[in-house]
Amino acid sequence: MTQAASLPPHDLPGLDPRFSRIVGVRGRGLDEGVTREWHCLDTADALAETGAHVAGTILAVHGNPTWSYLWRSIAAESVQAAVGGQPAWRVVAVDQLEMGFSERTVLSSGPGLYRPLAQRVVDLAAFTDALGLDGPVVTLGHDWGGVVSLGWAVDHPEQLAAVALLNTAVHHPEGVPIPAPLRLARARGLLSAATVATTGFLDTTLTLASPPLPADVKAAYRAPYGSADRRGGIGGFVADIPVDAQHESFAELERISTGVARLEVPALLLWGPKDPVFTDRYLDDLVDRLPHADVHRFEGASHLVAEERPYAATVLEWLRPLVEEQPEAASRGLGSGGALSAPSGSTNTQDHVPLWRGLDERADDDDVAIIDMAGSGEPRRVSWRQLETQTSRIAAGLHAMGVQQGDRVSLLLQPGPTLTAVLYACLRIGAVVVVADAGLGVKGLTRAVRGSWPDVIIGERLGLTAARALGWPGLRISAERLPRIAATALGVACSLRDVVALGKESPLPPEPGPADDAAILFTSGSTGPAKGVVYTHGQLSALRDVLAAHLQITPDSGLVTGFAPFALLGPALGTRSATPDMDVSSPRTLTASAVAAAVRASDAGIVFLSPAAILNVVATADALTAADQAALMRVRAFLSAGAPIGASLLQAVAKLMPNATPHTPYGMTECLLVTDVTLDELLVAADAADAGVCVGAPIGSNRVLVSALDADGRATGAPSAQPGVLGEIVISAPHLKSHYDRLHLTDQAATRETEALAADGSRWHRTGDVGHLDADGRVWVEGRIQHVIVTADGPIAPVEAEQAIEAVDAVRRAAVVGIGPHRLRQAVAVVETVPASRRSALADPELTAAVRASTEQSLAAVLVVPQLPTDVRHNSKIDRSRLSAWAERTLAGEMVSAP
Numbered sequence: 001m002t003q004a005a006s007l008p009p010h011d012l013p014g015l016d017p018r019f020s021r022i023v024g025v026r027g028r029g030l031d032e033g034v035t036r037e038w039h040c041l042d043t044a045d046a047l048a049e050t051g052a053h054v055a056g057t058i059l060a061v062h063g064n065p066t067w068s069y070l071w072r073s074i075a076a077e078s079v080q081a082a083v084g085g086q087p088a089w090r091v092v093a094v095d096q097l098e099m100g101f102s103e104r105t106v107l108s109s110g111p112g113l114y115r116p117l118a119q120r121v122v123d124l125a126a127f128t129d130a131l132g133l134d135g136p137v138v139t140l141g142h143d144w145g146g147v148v149s150l151g152w153a154v155d156h157p158e159q160l161a162a163v164a165l166l167n168t169a170v171h172h173p174e175g176v177p178i179p180a181p182l183r184l185a186r187a188r189g190l191l192s193a194a195t196v197a198t199t200g201f202l203d204t205t206l207t208l209a210s211p212p213l214p215a216d217v218k219a220a221y222r223a224p225y226g227s228a229d230r231r232g233g234i235g236g237f238v239a240d241i242p243v244d245a246q247h248e249s250f251a252e253l254e255r256i257s258t259g260v261a262r263l264e265v266p267a268l269l270l271w272g273p274k275d276p277v278f279t280d281r282y283l284d285d286l287v288d289r290l291p292h293a294d295v296h297r298f299e300g301a302s303h304l305v306a307e308e309r310p311y312a313a314t315v316l317e318w319l320r321p322l323v324e325e326q327p328e329a330a331s332r333g334l335g336s337g338g339a340l341s342a343p344s345g346s347t348n349t350q351d352h353v354p355l356w357r358g359l360d361e362r363a364d365d366d367d368v369a370i371i372d373m374a375g376s377g378e379p380r381r382v383s384w385r386q387l388e389t390q391t392s393r394i395a396a397g398l399h400a401m402g403v404q405q406g407d408r409v410s411l412l413l414q415p416g417p418t419l420t421a422v423l424y425a426c427l428r429i430g431a432v433v434v435v436a437d438a439g440l441g442v443k444g445l446t447r448a449v450r451g452s453w454p455d456v457i458i459g460e461r462l463g464l465t466a467a468r469a470l471g472w473p474g475l476r477i478s479a480e481r482l483p484r485i486a487a488t489a490l491g492v493a494c495s496l497r498d499v500v501a502l503g504k505e506s507p508l509p510p511e512p513g514p515a516d517d518a519a520i521l522f523t524s525g526s527t528g529p530a531k532g533v534v535y536t537h538g539q540l541s542a543l544r545d546v547l548a549a550h551l552q553i554t555p556d557s558g559l560v561t562g563f564a565p566f567a568l569l570g571p572a573l574g575t576r577s578a579t580p581d582m583d584v585s586s587p588r589t590l591t592a593s594a595v596a597a598a599v600r601a602s603d604a605g606i607v608f609l610s611p612a613a614i615l616n617v618v619a620t621a622d623a624l625t626a627a628d629q630a631a632l633m634r635v636r637a638f639l640s641a642g643a644p645i646g647a648s649l650l651q652a653v654a655k656l657m658p659n660a661t662p663h664t665p666y667g668m669t670e671c672l673l674v675t676d677v678t679l680d681e682l683l684v685a686a687d688a689a690d691a692g693v694c695v696g697a698p699i700g701s702n703r704v705l706v707s708a709l710d711a712d713g714r715a716t717g718a719p720s721a722q723p724g725v726l727g728e729i730v731i732s733a734p735h736l737k738s739h740y741d742r743l744h745l746t747d748q749a750a751t752r753e754t755e756a757l758a759a760d761g762s763r764w765h766r767t768g769d770v771g772h773l774d775a776d777g778r779v780w781v782e783g784r785i786q787h788v789i790v791t792a793d794g795p796i797a798p799v800e801a802e803q804a805i806e807a808v809d810a811v812r813r814a815a816v817v818g819i820g821p822h823r824l825r826q827a828v829a830v831v832e833t834v835p836a837s838r839r840s841a842l843a844d845p846e847l848t849a850a851v852r853a854s855t856e857q858s859l860a861a862v863l864v865v866p867q868l869p870t871d872v873r874h875n876s877k878i879d880r881s882r883l884s885a886w887a888e889r890t891l892a893g894e895m896v897s898a899p
Contacts, residue, residue, distance in 0.1 A: 003104035003229070005037035005095075008069070012220040015072045019043055019091075020101075025130040029122045030113065038127055039101035041068045041093040046079045052088035055323045056136035056161055058315070059152070060093035061124065063143020063168070064237035065195075065202045066304075067100025068093040069220055070142060074312035081316055087323040089138070089316065092131065096148070097123055098233025100224045105232075114236050117249035121151030121256075128152070135159035138319065142166040142306060143278070144237055147256060154259030161322060163290075164268040164315050166305050167275045169282035170257040170289070178243055179277045195235035196228050208303035210274060217307070260289045267293035268318050268744070270311050272301030273451060281473065283742075284453040294318065296744035297451060299529045314745060352514040352538055356391070356424050358574040363388040369571060371578040372416040373598050379578075382417040387571065390417075394425035394496065397503030401494075403456060405430030405512055408520070410454035410474060412463025415561070415568070415579045418479055422458055422496070423568055427519075427537070430512035431456075436522045436530070444530050446470045448522045452532050452741055464490045514538030520741050523669040524642075524877065532741030533669045543735035544572045546673055546700045551606060551637055551663075558604035562590050563641050566608040578602035587612035591620040592656060596628035605636045607657065611643045618652045635660040641667065643877055644693050644781065647682040654679055666695030666779060670737045670750075670765055673699055675779050690774050691800035692782035702733040703762070704779050706772055707753070712823070713788040713795040715766070719757060721773060726797060728785050729769045730754065732762045770797050787880040789818035789825050796827070796857065798880065804855035805829055810847055812836070815868055817884035819860065819891060826860035828887045830868065830899070837864040840896050861891055869899055 010017045019041040027034045047054055058078070060071040071093035082088035095102040098115060105113035115123065128137075137159045141149030146168025153160050172178060181204070194200040202225055206218050213221075225231050242250040267290040271283050280297075287295060298309040305311060362369070362384035369387045372380040403409065409431045413419040426433045436448035449457075449472045457467050457474040464476055468490050478487065481495040512518070518537040522530040535543075547553065547569065559570050559577040570577025580598040582590040590613040599607065609617065624632070635657040640650070650662040665676040677685070677696025685694035698704050708717025708727040715728035740746045754764035770788060771781040782797035789796050798816040805814040812832040818825035829851050831843070843851065843862040851862045869879040886899035 005039045005103045006101050007039065008101050009223060012069065012223065013214075013216045014076070015041075015069055015220070016046075016076055018046055019072075019075050023127065023130055025123075025127050027123075028126045029119050030115065031123070031126075036097055036123075037103040038097065039068070039095040040127075041071060041075050041091065042131075043075050043079050043091045047082055047088050047090055050079070050082045050088070052082040054090050055087045055319075056138060057090045057092055057133055058138045058140050058164075059128065059133070059149065060091060060140040061142075061145035061149040061152075062093070062096065062099070063141070063145040064099075065205055065225065065231075065234040066143070066221060067095045067224055069100070069223075070304075070306050071140070073306070074140070074315060077312045077316060086316070087320055089319060092133065094124065094127060095224075096120060096145070096233070098236060104230060113232075114239070115233075116240055116252070117147065117151070117242070117256075118252040120148045121155065121252070124148055124152045125155060128156075133159075136161035136322075138162045138164060140164045140166075140315065141168060143168055143303075144240075146170075147253065150260050151252070151256045153263065153265075154256055157263075160263075160265055162266040162268070162319065163263065164270070164318070165286065166270050166311060167272055167278035167282075167303055169278050169285070170253065170260055171282075171285050172242075173281075173285075176281075178241060179279070181277055182238070182241055191238060192235055195238050196231045199225065199231070201234055201238065202231070205303070208275065208277075209307050210272075210300055210302045211308070213304070213307055257289065260286075263290065264292075266322070268315065269293050269295045270305060270309070270314060271295070271297045271742075272303060272305035272308060273297050273447075274300060274302040275305075277303060280450055280453050284473075287742075294744040295742040296746070297742045299447070299451075317748075318744075353541055354427070354511065354514075354537055355540055355544060355572040356428050359384070359388045359391060359424060359571055362574070368576050368602075370417045370420055371576065371598070371602050373579060373581045373594065373601065374414065374416060375581065379601050380417065387417065387421060390421040390500065391424045391428065392508065393500045393503035394421055395428040395503065396506040396508050397499035397501070398425060398431065398456075399429045399509050400502050400506035401499065403429065403431050405509070405516065406432060407456065408432045408434050408452055408454040408474075409456045409458060410434040410436070410449055410452065410472075412457060412459030412467070413479055414460065418496070420568060420571060424571060427540075428511070429509055430516055432517045432534075433519045434532075435519060440522065440524075440530050442466065442470070446472065448530050448532065449473075452520055458496070461486075461490075464492060467491075512537055514541070517738065521669050531669075531743060531746065533737045534739050534741050535735075536738050539735050539738060540572075542733075543672055544569060546702075546733070546735055548573055550673070550676065550699050551639070553606065557606055558602045560595060560598040560602060560604045560607045562587070562595065562598075562613050563608045563610040566641065576602055576604075578604060582613070588616045590617055591623065592617045593620065593623050593625075593628055596624060596631050599635060600627065600631035603634070605634065607635050607638045607660070609638070609640055611640055611645050614640055614645060614649060614653060617656070618649065621652075621656055624656070629656075632657045633659055637661050637663065639663045639665065641665055641672065644677075644695050646693070647679060647686060650679045650682065664695070665699070666781065668767060668769075670767070671731055671733050671735060673735070674702055674731050674733060675699060675704065677778075685778065688774065690772070690780045691803075692771050692780035692797070693799060693803075695779050695781055697777050697779070700733075702731065704773065705730045705757070707766070709770070709785075709788065709795050711790075711794055713785070713790040715770075715785060719754065719764075721777070723773050723775045726770065726772050726782065726795070729767045729771050729779065729781070730757075730764055731767055732757070732764045736763050736765055784880070787817070787884075789816070789827055790823050791818075791825055791827070792823060798827075801827065801829070801855045801857035801859075804857075805831065805851050808847075808850050808854050810834055810850065813868055813878075814851075815878045815880055815883050816857065816859075817880050817887055819884065819888045827857055828884075828891070829859050829862045830883050830887060831862065831864055832866070832868055833864050837866050840865045840890070840898055861887075863887060863890065865899055 007020045023038045062070045075091045139149040139153045146165045301308040365384035369384040370382045409426045434452045454474040458477045460479045476492045478492045478495045519535045520532045557575045578598040580594040587610045638660040662679040667673045675696045705719035706727040707715040707719045708725045710716045719730040782799040801816045802814045812834045814831045843864045848862040
């Protein structure tokens with residue numbers, strides 16, 4: 001007995017009833033000799049009305065307990081795209097049998113014919129044959145629909161053009177329990193009750209969206225599952241999860257997962273990392289099988305990512321090159337990412353000198369390479385010979401343990417000799433080091449580590465404790481040898497001492513090449529969730545070279561590195577380096593005395609500090625002894641990296657190091673050195689009429705252009721070197737990053753409309769900073785593009801008004817933000833005062849008048865706060881987006897709170 005397929009109600013939100021149809025399909029396998037009725041969404045007739053040439057078909061397969069309603073957006077948007085003259089893709093979204101509005105089988109023993117995975121793959125093939133579907137086909141799947149769609153893809157290579165996936169899995173590691181929600185649903189006595197007899201499983205799934213689904217959308221998902229005899233397929237899917245090798249569907253899942261690793265067509269993986277079922281573990285597995293895939297993790301999204309993020313526009317845009325650049329490619333497939341994978345740029349192998357070459361060349365040198373000043377005892381000194389020996393043994397030991405080229409190794413170590421040796425060891429064997437500093441905070445650090453999904457974590461006890469408590473992935477190696485009980489509790493496999501012992505008798509593998517990935521560094525998170533920035537070996541070497549040339553670093557230079565990224569470059573630069581005594585998770589703990597001690601111990605001529613550290617260094621200058629002052633007089637160059645600082649602060653530092661040339665370069669995690677400006681150059685620029693912060697001219701072969709803002713505050717202008725044009729700063733450099741890690745859309749945005757510039761082989765990056773070039777080619781930064789205030793008179797950048805306000809005696813620091821509707825926004829000043837205000841409030845009339853008089857920018861209000869919100873890493877990047885929302889609430893009459 002069966003329940004025939006039917007059409008959905010015509011009033012479901014967002015679903016065009018024109019797309020629904022019933023298809024009769026001659027069954028196979030369990031259904032041999034039987035015709036089953038399928039409901040599906042099919043845009044073929046709607047596309048025919050447009051007269052558009054159809055490039056191919058997107059075959060969309062839902063999971064459990066959804067139905068083809070999941071794909072209503074891509075169905076509608078594909079037709080709209082065709083009407084707009086864009087490439088036309090037919091969308092066919094099925095309701096799998098026993099699901100949605102497709103046919104139900106009702107057995108005497110209960111509802112629903114059990115359909116194991118192999119049967120569902122056969123079912124889908126029978127459906128596409130009945131529809132007469134021919135290539136090119138792009139499969140699109142979610143949840144268990146992802147597995148079924150990949151089964152079809154593996155079995156139809158001649159028709160396959162590409163694969164796209166939302167949260168799904170094709171493999172579960174042996175010995176690891178399946179996710180808790182599925183274990184609960186499968187528990188003895190609960191499976192039928194939770195999935196069939198009641199709507200428990202369905203209702204729980206519909207809560208897995210962030211933001212929550214509207215009530216009418218939830219009702220639409222429930223529409224085909226109103227009674228127990230309509231929910232048999234839901235229970236069948238849960239029962240079909242192959243929890244171990246004895247399960248009926250295990251072999252089919254293994255067949256599909258093995259076949260996926262052989263696919264060479266373009267692949268797109270769109271992911272909701274908050275999914276409690278298909279976690280980043282499964283994304284990492286898919287990336288291993290499809291290393292050429294374009295990946296984007298929608299931070300904050302959960303299981304129902306198709307409801308939470310603009311997946312449809314993303315898929316259609318991703319498919320555009322398949323038609324526009326290689327119109328024949330879709331019919332024959334594309335290898336290794338094909339037209340849809342952006343080139344990462346190339347590096348001349350012959351000219352490449354890897355970072356560890358300096359260690360190799362000084363392997364027999366007993367001079368000091370690293371001085372670690374941490375703690376109250378004597379500084380720890382490590383020679384070049386010791387550093388090279390330890391690095392080589394760790395490298396060989398890790399390789400002998402099975403760490404391979406491309407494996408990710410998260411380093412949770414304080415700057416110093418151990419971190420340096422481990423980092424260079426990982427680079428030497430081609431492992432990709434993941435460096436996420438404690439300045440991100442626990443939440444940010446967890447997001448960074450889980451997002452990068454390392455294969456190995458090497459850490460100190462505190463980091464390993466966090467890894468255990470927060471469920472960070474990876475084989476764990478402790479920096480120190482732990483007691484057995486502690487090691488077991490932390491899940492530690494071995495210590496670095498064990499790795500070194502193994503490495504004494506083990507060979508080193510071949511060296512990685514310049515185009516191989518080397519490191520993932522994380523942005524500060526000051527303008528949104530921290531992003532992983534991927535560098536290749538060639539790009540890291542280029543960074544070393546531009547730094548060495550710009551600061552004329554020689555083996556005798558000596559460095560004091562109070563800024564973590566540069567603390568690791570000393571050995572690569574071939575000069576000794578000293579790490580001052582400080583808490584790297586709180587840069588403001590660095591004192592002037594600690595800097596002087598590090599300079600004295602290393603005889604350093606160059607000092608690197610972060611902006612967050614400089615304020616406290618200046619504030620603690622009174623504690624310097626005569627010996628400290630004498631040591632600091634030997635410094636010839638001082639560099640503040642991470643964020644530009646003003647002339648007054650540089651002058652204060654210059655008093656501490658009177659013979660040093662103060663530099664404040666402009667850069668970002670994506671390109672650590674772009675431009676540079678000295679104190680003398682800043683003082684000259686102070687007389688210029690330009691708005692913003694002067695960050696100097698490009699270094700070496702670096703290039704800087706500006707993409708002009710339009711009336712909406714968007715950077716739409718062709719990047720140019722025309723002086724005086726306000727717009728987004730666009731950069732190119734040999735050491736510019738390769739790409740963002742698993743952030744395909746962010747990569748696309750960062751390289752938008754730079755194709756013409758890249759015609760000469762250069763690589764370009766949209767920085768997100770706004771500013772302009774002056775007639776001398778100097779760069780002036782005026783804020784972030786998301787902080788541009790679009791008023792009725794056009795867009796304005798905040799920095800010019802902020803600089804004017806900060807000249808008011810009672811103001812320590814200022815931020816100018818916008819409130820109100822787009823294109824009608826009003827500027828508001830939020831200031832820290834001297835002395836500091838005890839609470840957030842409207843400024844008093846006297847301060848308000850002084851602030852308004854200081855700037856030509858009209859201000860709707862002036863607010864005071866005890867402290868402006870900034871990032872931890874730099875203590876200078878003000879979160880203007882957060883302040884804007886706070887100011888809007890405050891001025892709307894809500895209770896005043898801290899921003």
